[in-house]
Each structure stands twice: as C-alpha cells, then as structure tokens.
Amino acid sequence: MKTALIALAAIVGMAGIAAADPIEGRWRTAPDDNGNSGMIEVVPCGNAFCGTLIQAYDASGNPMESENVGRMIISEMQPHGGGEYRGRIYSPDRDRTYNSRVQLSGNSMAVRGCVLGICRDGGTWSRAN
Known part of the structure; x- marks a missing residue:
C-alpha cells in the first residue's frame, strides 16, 4: 500500500511539472506603429518566461522578412x-x-509597458493555434 501511494504521488507530481503555464505557446502580436505584427513563441527560460519572434507579418498579414526574427x-x-x-x-x-505587464484572459493577452515613465498600450495579442 505504501509503495502504491508513493507511486501515485510521483505520477501526480510529474503531471504538474508537465502541465504548461498559460502564457506558454505562440502569440500573434497586435499591429505596431507601422501596421506590422509578429508571431512570438513563449517558453520557460530559467525561473521566468521568454518569447522569441519566429515570424514577422506586414500590414496586410503576409509573412515578411525581418532582421528581428x-x-x-x-x-x-x-x-x-x-x-x-x-x-x-x-x-x-x-x-x-519596456518594463511590461500583461494580463491573460482566455486566448487574449493585454500588453502594457513603460520606459522612463512613458507608458504605452501594446494592444491585445491573440493565442495562435
């Protein structure tokens, strides 16, 4: 019985580790000042999360070349x-x-950031499937 409980606890613990955090995944940014947007892939990095631009899109929504990919x-x-x-x-x-704050709500992420006391609304990003 004791062995079964230990095994069950290990399985439950591993399931918790395997569960992705809600911010993990791919996010399509809101259009920037030029109308361009991007696909950001968010993954764990150390004790935080990081996101890398994996695709850039022009104002028409077509993939485009970008030095920031x-x-x-x-x-x-x-x-x-x-x-x-x-x-x-x-x-x-x-x-x-920007020092940023994001608020997740389902498949949307509201983004806001500040630098040197100047704050800007980064728009709402959408989770990509």
Whole structure:
C-alpha cells in the first residue's frame, strides 16, 4: 500500500511539472506603429518566461522578412497571480525595451509597458493555434 501511494504521488507530481503555464505557446502580436505584427513563441527560460519572434507579418498579414526574427522579444516574464505577468518586452518598431505587464484572459493577452515613465498600450495579442 505504501509503495502504491508513493507511486501515485510521483505520477501526480510529474503531471504538474508537465502541465504548461498559460502564457506558454505562440502569440500573434497586435499591429505596431507601422501596421506590422509578429508571431512570438513563449517558453520557460530559467525561473521566468521568454518569447522569441519566429515570424514577422506586414500590414496586410503576409509573412515578411525581418532582421528581428529570432530575437528575444519577451524576457524575465514572471507570473503574479490572476493571469498577470510582469517582465520586459522589446518593441522593434520603437527599438525600446519596456518594463511590461500583461494580463491573460482566455486566448487574449493585454500588453502594457513603460520606459522612463512613458507608458504605452501594446494592444491585445491573440493565442495562435
């Protein structure tokens, strides 16, 4: 009986480790100042989450070349409860990194960031399937 309980506890523990965090996955950004958007892949990195631009899109939604593909856009992102995460987000159109706060709600992520006291709405990103 004791062995069965230990095995069950190990299985439950491993299932918790295998479960993805809600922020993990692919996210389509809101259009930037130029109308361009991107696909960001968010994965665990250390004790936080990071996101890399894996595809850029022009204002018409067509894939485009970008020197930022492969660049880390999200860094140091950590959960703060209730679907809120805080970290840093790089904005290619402004060439700035913002201290950011995101709020997850289902398959949407509201993004907001500040740098040197200037804050900007980063729009709502959508989870990609």
